[in-house]
Amino acid sequence: MSEPVLKVENINVYYGSIHAIKGISFEVYEGEIVTLIGANGAGKSTTLNTISGLLHHTTGSISFMGESLDKIPPHKIVERGLAQVPEGRRVFAQMTVHENLEMGAYTQNDDAIHEDIEKVYALFPRLKERYRQLAGTLSGGEQQMLAMGRALMSRPKLLMLDEPSMGLAPILVEQIFDIISELHRTGATILLVEQNAQMALSIASRGYVLETGRIVTTGTGKELLSSEEVRKAYLGG
Amino acid sequence: MTFLNFFISGISLGSIYAIIALGYTMVYGIAKMLNFAHGDVIMVGAYVCFYAVSRYNLNPFLGVIIAMFLCTVLGILVERFAYKPLRQAPSLAVLITAIGMSYFLQNTALLLWSSNPKVFPSIIGRGSFKLFDGNLSVSHITVLTISVCIVIMIVLSLFIGKTKLGKAMRACSEDKGAAQLMGINVNATISMTFAIGSGLAAIAGALLCSAYPTLMPTTGALPGIKAFTAAVFGGIGSIPGAFLGGLMLGVIEIFAKAYISSQLSDAVVFAVLIIVLLVKPAGLLGKSIQEKV
Numbered sequence: 001m002s003e004p005v006l007k008v009e010n011i012n013v014y015y016g017s018i019h020a021i022k023g024i025s026f027e028v029y030e031g032e033i034v035t036l037i038g039a040n041g042a043g044k045s046t047t048l049n050t051i052s053g054l055l056h057h058t059t060g061s062i063s064f065m066g067e068s069l070d071k072i073p074p075h076k077i078v079e080r081g082l083a084q085v086p087e088g089r090r091v092f093a094q095m096t097v098h099e100n101l102e103m104g105a106y107t108q109n110d111d112a113i114h115e116d117i118e119k120v121y122a123l124f125p126r127l128k129e130r131y132r133q134l135a136g137t138l139s140g141g142e143q144q145m146l147a148m149g150r151a152l153m154s155r156p157k158l159l160m161l162d163e164p165s166m167g168l169a170p171i172l173v174e175q176i177f178d179i180i181s182e183l184h185r186t187g188a189t190i191l192l193v194e195q196n197a198q199m200a201l202s203i204a205s206r207g208y209v210l211e212t213g214r215i216v217t218t219g220t221g222k223e224l225l226s227s228e229e230v231r232k233a234y235l236g237g
Numbered sequence: 238m239t240f241l242n243f244f245i246s247g248i249s250l251g252s253i254y255a256i257i258a259l260g261y262t263m264v265y266g267i268a269k270m271l272n273f274a275h276g277d278v279i280m281v282g283a284y285v286c287f288y289a290v291s292r293y294n295l296n297p298f299l300g301v302i303i304a305m306f307l308c309t310v311l312g313i314l315v316e317r318f319a320y321k322p323l324r325q326a327p328s329l330a331v332l333i334t335a336i337g338m339s340y341f342l343q344n345t346a347l348l349l350w351s352s353n354p355k356v357f358p359s360i361i362g363r364g365s366f367k368l369f370d371g372n373l374s375v376s377h378i379t380v381l382t383i384s385v386c387i388v389i390m391i392v393l394s395l396f397i398g399k400t401k402l403g404k405a406m407r408a409c410s411e412d413k414g415a416a417q418l419m420g421i422n423v424n425a426t427i428s429m430t431f432a433i434g435s436g437l438a439a440i441a442g443a444l445l446c447s448a449y450p451t452l453m454p455t456t457g458a459l460p461g462i463k464a465f466t467a468a469v470f471g472g473i474g475s476i477p478g479a480f481l482g483g484l485m486l487g488v489i490e491i492f493a494k495a496y497i498s499s500q501l502s503d504a505v506v507f508a509v510l511i512i513v514l515l516v517k518p519a520g521l522l523g524k525s526i527q528e529k530v
Contacts, residue, residue, distance in 0.1 A: 090412050090415040
């Protein structure tokens with residue numbers, strides 16, 4: 001295979017004295033949806049936050065498009081084409097939907113920003129209806145759409161999604177996953193962190209199972225879905 | 238007519254408080270800290286302006302611009318060396334550092350410029366406009382102060398509301414982590430906020446000392462505290478709140494001086510603050526923040 005878009009090699013992350021990530025390695029190749037699944041506290045979000053530079057790894061290395069991300073501040077990492085939709089959406093509640101999208105395009109400086117906003121509105125028509133509304137007044141599902149649209153505004157080469165289904169009604173979860181699949185079909189490369197292992201594995205090219213800071217199993221989405229161990233631990237038998 | 242006179246002086250004093258309060262409220266909004274050294278930046282601005290005009294005979298407006306420039310640099314340096322290393326520290330440590338920085342600036346001023354009061358030259362002379370057959374007299378500096386405050390308010394609102402950098406400031410004030418994920422350089426944004434606040438403090442210093450011409454190293458301390466009060470009064474973190482709080486504080490102070498007692502005026506001001514905070518704990522225009530779990 002060609003050079004991976006993202007290559008994480010043996011990273012260790014500590015929160016003070018707590019060893020949260022214990023030597024994780026994985027890759028994401030162009031056009032893939034790769035998912036990290038695992039229980040609460042397994043280190044999924046920590047891994048994403050480390051890749052985006054919000055947290056720091058003490059050893060190991062992370063490279064993106066063949067270049068090292070070690071010691072690069074988060075805002076520079078975004079400039080290189082890595083976008084993260086954070087856990088809990090974290091839209092700017094006191095800013096309008098439109099302004100949130102503009103903030104997503106903070107690293108972009110050309111006239112195509114307006115086209116990008118229109119593309120996001122085409123993908124999420126609900127946002128267009130509410131473009132002047134403060135983001136804090138949106139429903140949970142709409143906020144998730146906004147958080148995703150906002151991340152797309154930076155024209156990412158890799159989109160990282162942290163628990164996009166969290167706290168959403170089942171019908172909305174399906175909608176969100178439809179959109180993720182749609183993005184994938186149009187060529188996006190996606191790293192997806194999910195507690196909803198069933199949904200995540202059903203759309204993923206490959207998956208990694210995390211347990212207390214370690215990768216315990218890996219395989220294609222199908223393999224993991226049918227694996228006895230994974231079924232027992234994460235899919236309710 | 239005397240009532241109107243008092244009212245106009247109140248608005249004028251309040252305009253100065255408002256300009257200072259903007260610095261407090263912006264820094265609080267972005268860095269979530271109370272920069273108690275802000276009042277002393279006013280004093281530094283006034284001294285720079287004083288020396289530029291009295292010693293070097295520069296045009297007063299050029300003096301103000303030099304003061305703005307130097308205070309902006311001072312604000313950035315204070316943030317860089319005193320506060321930035323404490324970004325992850327508990328807020329109490331930052332607060333104590335800010336108080337320490339306030340004394341540091343005052344004592345440095347004492348060393349450099351001595352404790353002898355300087356008579357500040359008014360930046361536009363001591364003339365006044367006479368209205369209603371001379372019954373109402375409004376000094377030029379009053380008119381200038383109020384106009385400058387309005388201009389600053391409009392420009393700042395447009396900057397925060399419409400420009401990319403202004404929106405980035407709002408994003409940082411809401412959620413620094415998410416702002417970083419947008420590609421916003423949070424450290425640079427905090428630095429810029431200190432720069433803007435300190436530049437405004439220099440203007441406030443020149444206006445304050447033009448209206449009340451005694452300049453000492455402690456000149457900035459009390460107006461600084463009052464402007465902080467004004468910021469809390471209006472709702473800390475809110476820019477229109479700083480404006481409204483500043484104006485109201487100025488008017489209340491002057492009325493208290495005129496109609497109650499000039500000794501008690503500060504007590505009246507703080508009594509009003511306490512009442513407002515009892516009724517509206519977040520201040521007049523402040524948003525009550527619900528901590529989400």
